[in-house]
Amino acid sequence: MVKIIFSDMDGTLLTSANELPEGFDEMITELNRRGVIFAPASGRQYFSLLRSFEKYRDEFLFLGENGTLVMYKGAEIFSSPIGFDSAREVLSASESFENILRVWCGKKDAYLRREQETPEFHVELEKYYTHNGTVDDWDEIDDVPLKVSFFDPTGNVKENVFDKLTKFQDRLQIVLSSDFWVDVMSPNINKGVAVRNIQRVMNFKPEECAAFGDYLNDLEMLQAVGYGFAVANAHPDIKKISHFETTSNDQAGVLAGVRRLIAYGLI
DSSP: OOOEEEEOIIIIISOTTSOOOTTHHHHHHHHHHTTOEEEEBOSSOHHHHHHHTGGGTTTSEEEEGGGTEEEETTEEEEEOOOOHHHHHHHHHHTTTOTTOEEEEEESSOEEEEGGGOOHHHHHHHHHHOSSEEEESSGGGOOSOEEEEEEEOTTSOHHHHTGGGGGGGTTTSEEEEOSSSEEEEEOTTOOHHHHHHHHHHHHTOOGGGEEEEEOSGGGHHHHHTSSEEEEETTSOHHHHHHOSEEEOOGGGTHHHHHHHHHHHTTOO
16 A cells, blocks of 8 residues: 655646646545655755645655755655765856856755846746855855756756766766756765655655656656656656656646545555
């Protein structure tokens, strides 16, 4: 029987209007009645996830920053920082990237350089990093870096950022989170590693876990569970490795998948 359900946020659980699907609260009530934990699993900051699920802050397990930080009932389950030296080196190497938002993603806050504090970038930052601040220099920051993130407003982040950071791939992990975002993280972490750590700490078997995703940063998470669902709008590579396909994020694909699990007697 499934005991925990992991779900990506953007492009998976949330609609294209950045809203929870109709019927979400009813689904959570039913999952609670059946003793199933719901776990948002996102590249978003932990505090951003809390803002989205304020009334569930003491019920949900939160897998934030693409698996680099996992929190449950206000306590840290584990974290996997990138390291101060690596964060500074990557940010230094990206100084010449034009019109790219660069973010130091810490445990306490997300930080950007003051010269990049434009209205356009601020709106995008607020979507994913509700706790944020500005600094004149990265060396001012006294906060453990979980990852470094880059946003390209043109939607061509692979060419403009990802391909330019390949020299770090031998010792860091460069992840495409969408057409607009790239995350640079410790080489030993991803959503799948986070899920396996949760399974170990909370004594869940893979067959007691389900997950929903749409993009490449969800791949390892879907492989780490017994029941992996790709939404209909998912990347082709995600559909290839998923056990099941459900409807799109705009058609409440996560809710439809949960209903299937219930119908099959797996919840």
